[in-house]
Amino acid sequence: METGVRLALLLFVGVIGLSIGQAAEIGPASKLDRKVAAECAGSYGLDKNHIIDIGPMDEMGGDLVFLDSQTLREGHLHQVAESEFVAGPTLGVDEPVTIRITFLRDRQNQIDALRWDGAGIRNAIAKRIAPHKTESVEVRNGDVVLRGELLVPATSARHPAIVLAHGSGPATRHAGVWNVFFVRLGMAVLSLDKRGAGESTGNWRAASMDDLASDWLAGVTFLKSRSDIDPKRIGVHGSSQGGWTAPLMAARSSDVAFMIVRAGSGTNIADTILHEIEWSAREKGLPESEISEGMAAARVAMTMMVRGASTDEYDAAMKPYRSRDSWPDNFPLIDERPRGQNWIRLNAAYDSVDSVRKIHVPILLFLADNDHNVPTAISAPRLRQAFDDAGNHDATLIVLKNAAHGFLSTPTGNNKDFAKQSHFAPGYWDTMEQWL
Known part of the structure; x- marks a missing residue:
């Protein structure tokens, strides 16, 4: 069950928008209470060389993520009970549950430890460190x-x-x-x-x-x-x-x-954007001839935006390319909005x-x-x-x-x-x- 895929893809998605100021907005609001997230965030030691770091990440909808310092596992934690969180086998797959974390409180009702169950370790207590x-x-x-x-x-x-x-x-x-x-x-x-x-x-x-x-x-x-x-x-x-x-x-x-x-x-920045577009086109499996032709059009578009061509001039030059099947999606520089054109002009x-x-x-x-x-x-x-x-x-x-x-x-x-x-x-x- 891949219910976490959409949130996960927001983390490091490689679309053109990440460079040119058209990035996807932060994911849907987390159901996790901000206060709970702040209480749980911190570092916990299973032993002196085995640390679990935990913190909220808005690019994951505000949910908690963890890093296991020993295995380098990163996980997206989902709250299943007041103090209990689980993670699936990968960032985008939630089931079956492979990691279970239960936060533990001291007599002052402060979180001072967690119970870790998963990755070959059963019911181990990790004390909070690095106050x-x-x-x-x-x-x-x-x-x-x-x-x-x-x-x-x-x-x-x-x-x-x-x-x-x-x-x-x-x-x-x-x-x-x-x-x-x-x-x-x-x-x-x-x-x-x-x-x-x-x-x-x-x-x-x-x-x-x-x-x-x-x-x-x-x-x-x-x-x-x-x-x-x-x-x-x-x-x-x-x-x-x-x-x-x-x-x-x-x-x-x-x-x-x-x-x-x-x-x-x-x-x-211009060359970085062009690299992103070409990689994406190749990932989609487009024919090399189409990639070559599409990238030539993308470079023309980039050059026009960098030199400050008017929107009318840019639209007229790009019009023939926009009519080609899927080209505005595969080579997005040929159909850039004015806001994106301005950002490129400013930064490319x-x-x-x-x-x-x-x-x-x-x-x-x-x-x-x-x-x-x-x-x-x-x-x-x-x-x-x-x-x-x-x-x-x-x-x-x-x-x-x-x-x-x-x-x-x-x-x-x-x-x-x-x-x-x-x-x-x-x-x-x-x-x-x-x-x-």
């Missing part, structure tokens, strides 16, 4: 008000901190396990609703990469003002689209002390490599070899050359094997296979933990 406080915060960047949450370890020291630079679309503070993963490493974590998403003001659809980078940099400035944060140890983790904005941040401000990028393209020329060449702080950058959204084969050598051009000897690039855009293990990277995925590819979580 921290979570604050609702507000950050201003000009007229834009960004609201979100700050997680701070429950110790008296001044903490290193990390700002989460989210991916495309209306991303929010509820980023799944990333928030609690970083806080259990002893870091403060600032996760803001993207402008125009969640409780933040503004409009992400009309934003440039510069606009978004300045939003996240406002978060860095906010962290510097706090007495519990070490101002010299504030970094950024950029995911997907955040792989364009994080380098802008680090190139622009000496306040960014380190940068981690997950699945960020090393080409300009931006290339992260231009920023990486100016960065001298430590960099840890991950790519996936089967990435529907990012042209990894082109990106990797360009980014490595940018490290050399900058003279940055503390820059590392890792290409994860058999990994899709979201770093889940897959031999294909195709969107249609997302529902079958259940584990992260090795080398991301453990490398980050060691590096930090």
Whole structure:
């Protein structure tokens, strides 16, 4: 029974909209109460080397997701009783139940442990670890008000901190396990609703990469003002689209002390969009001759939008292509709405490599070899050359094997296979933990 497929596909769907500002909206509202989700979120230790991280993820409808640090299993948790949650065998398949988690409360009625049943472990108790406080915060960047949450370890020291630079679309503070993963490493974590998403003001659809980078940099400035944060140890983790904005941040401000990028393209935005379209067409099984012809039309459309062609001029040039069977769906640049045209005009020329060449702080950058959204084969050598051009000897690039855009293990990277995925590819979580 694949009742979770639609929600799951919202996580890492590789359609063109993820790049150009036409992304699918966040999934249907979760039935899970926000207060319950906040109570359950955290890290739980089955033993010192076996951690279960749990957090709400709005891209999964606000439901809880978990990460098993030992097996790298990621699961979508469904509430079946007040304190009981279950997961199926993969992110998109809910039955049969393979994981059962029951949250346990102490005498003060606070969740202090969970009971884990699944993956070869029966009825094991995992105690809550990495205590921290979570604050609702507000950050201003000009007229834009960004609201979100700050997680701070429950110790008296001044903490290193990390700002989460989210991916495309209306991303929010509820980023799944990333928030609690970083806080259990002893870091403060600032996760803001993207402008125009969640409780933040503004409009992400009309934003440039510069606009978004300045939003996240406002978060860095906010962290510097706090007495519990070490101002010299504030970094950024950029995911997907955040792989364009994080380098802008680090190139622009000496306040960014380190940068981690997950699945960020090393080409300009125009070429990344064209890569997405071509991969999707090939995944659909279109004949190579049609792909070649359709991509030629898509490149013409891209060139027209980048140079600022009027909507009338663009429509006239694209009209012959739109009459061809399924072409507007298979090669969406030929039928782009004015809003999308404006976004491309604003952003298509931006290339992260231009920023990486100016960065001298430590960099840890991950790519996936089967990435529907990012042209990894082109990106990797360009980014490595940018490290050399900058003279940055503390820059590392890792290409994860058999990994899709979201770093889940897959031999294909195709969107249609997302529902079958259940584990992260090795080398991301453990490398980050060691590096930090």
